[in-house]
Amino acid sequence: MSQFDEFDQKGSSPERSTGSIISHAFEIYKGIFLYAFVIMIIYIIGDFLLQLLTGFNVWGDYDDFSNFTRPKDEFWDKPGFGLYYSFSSFWNILLAPLHLGLIYIANKFNNKQTVEFSDLFIGFRQNLGQTLLYSLITNIIFAISAALCGLPFFFVYPLFMLGLPFLLFENLSAVDAISKTYAIAKEDYGTFLGTGLLGILISVLGFVLCCIGIIFTLPFIYVVMYSMYCAYCGKPRQI
Template identity: 50%
Template sequence: MDFQEFSQQNQPQKSTSEIISHAFETYKGVFLYAILAMVLYFVASMLIQPISGFDSRAFSEEITSADGDFTSIDIWSIPGMKLYYGLSGLLGLLLAPLYVGVIYVANKYNFKQPVNFSDLFIGYKQNFLNIVIYSLISSIIFTVTFMMCLLPGLLVMPFLMLGYPILLFENASFADALSKSFNIAKENYGTFLGVSLLSLLISISGILLCGIGIIATMPFFLVAMYSIYCAFLGRPRQIEFKN
């Protein structure tokens, strides 16, 4: 496939609707792998509960019995909560390369290349440290902005849309990924905001399906990151990865 073919067939235009449409078409081809990545994430999350001693069922019952009055609940006094919170944060960082793996699978599908289960783990073999550091920094940014209010978090989100694809396709440092993503989003903020908000709504829509549907919809946001990368940065570098 040459660059002209890619531009005509695989690269969306720089508009919110075209990018979301491209992400939908791509996601339909990779959603089984995306779901598998989410299942791995949730299984790992469940395994750390008995290690920490935190009982999520008891915590849910306490929240329910509070009847909307949460002022009397000290979550940090709940047995195992502090350790569970710490282990969850560490787990999130260590599983961040799976996000990159979903993007890599999307790229292979876009180029009509065969996809393998091991493709999900490319982030553990390429640029692992920068991916983890980037995930830590972006998590801190989101935590701070969303704690301030929902709106600041939503407004900051577009600036981080290109980070993971840049880390993957350009093998960039976490600092370069942050800088490049910020600069491109700043110059095209309207489109980036539209894509990030729509992608977020689609990704959390699975909550409506008794909650379990979130496994099927959450990875859409990652595929949207890939689509917006294609739109603004063109054909990704093809990566030679030995399975």
Template identity: 55%
Template sequence: MSEFNEFDQQGSAPNRETGSIISHAFEMYKGVLGYAVVAMIVYMLGGYIIQLIFGIDSASMVEEMRESGGNFNYWSTPGLPLYMGASSLFGLLLSPLYVGLIYIVNKYNTKNPIEFSDLFIGYRQNFVNILIYSLLTWLISSVALALCVLPIIFVYPLLLIGYPILLFENASAIDALSKSFNIAKENYGTFLATGLLGVLISFAGIFLCGIGLILTAPFIMIVMYSTYCAYLGKPRQIMFKQP
């Protein structure tokens, strides 16, 4: 069975304040930007291929939504239900990539050499729990969105550090969800402000003709890592050992 071997390394951790956490995340992000861009390119290419398979033109669909005046019927669009299902499945299968990016950030923070294969560590370590956790958070977020946009704003901070817990503590999906919820509940104001600011920065790329999302979207994953460091301490660098 695979396992992690841990050892202490140098590195930084922010204070338990939103400004300190976001500042720390920026410093980390500058060091791993190339890997973050690769992760986003993989995600966007996959989404584009799925669109081609199901004959969906997202640009045309957005234009139709604008012209419909709010009366656009998603489910009457040919191929859209299957496309939405395939996109959701694709997003779920890519969730270990997010964990890999967090792993790379920790290697950068602890001044350890980074390898390209590190981006895929989530597919080798705790893979099933990462998928289960991603599915659970997707369900929770979907219910929150169905109740209107506002609930997801208040629910999201409770899920903020689940992925780092899955990686650094090799936790089960339920344990990661429970621990993230409990820590965020006790420090909700900071988690809410940090999560909102992290999401806003991540979506800032929309204003750069959309392509800027490749640069900004992964930032929220770095915010998760920095928040974990602030509240649970800088994790010791973990090295994956083959069976």
């Protein structure tokens, strides 16, 4: 596939501000959320099979909200947790190409091009090895930051907001994508932090309001990544 290295002014690009980027992403997401829904269905099916394989039930005894008050150690000590977590992490890495597919669809929608279902799987044909390596590296970084009382994760995550778009639109290696997104993010960290936090908040809002709603909202963060790329690197088009 040709590299994305020209720019098309037909579509829109947001300003370099949190409000503009989130608004831009939201307008695009409204038009492509069914593809995001497909990604979540694939994730849920895979996760369900992993629970059957490992014997670990994520929800366990959580048949009512009162059970959420039980000690956290009891959850981590449940049989099969370690095995499930290992397989689940691997499953998340394998899904990274689908996230590239959603970003690709966001770009086609923004350019007012016809979107095809096969577009969702472009990540398996474009820079696949580097995408999986990037996902492995960032998942390790995110896991370590989350393990440090959780808070560092929210400060680290925004530094990687442009990584996936770089893999797709510029065909970079995993290391180069990480290096480039860090270099850009640190120059305007306040905007990246605000956009990242708000993007995450909106993505998990479906779980807060109604657990099943997260199926529709969780992939929103990847469209935010696309909008941020448009804001800081220009809006790409396929050549």
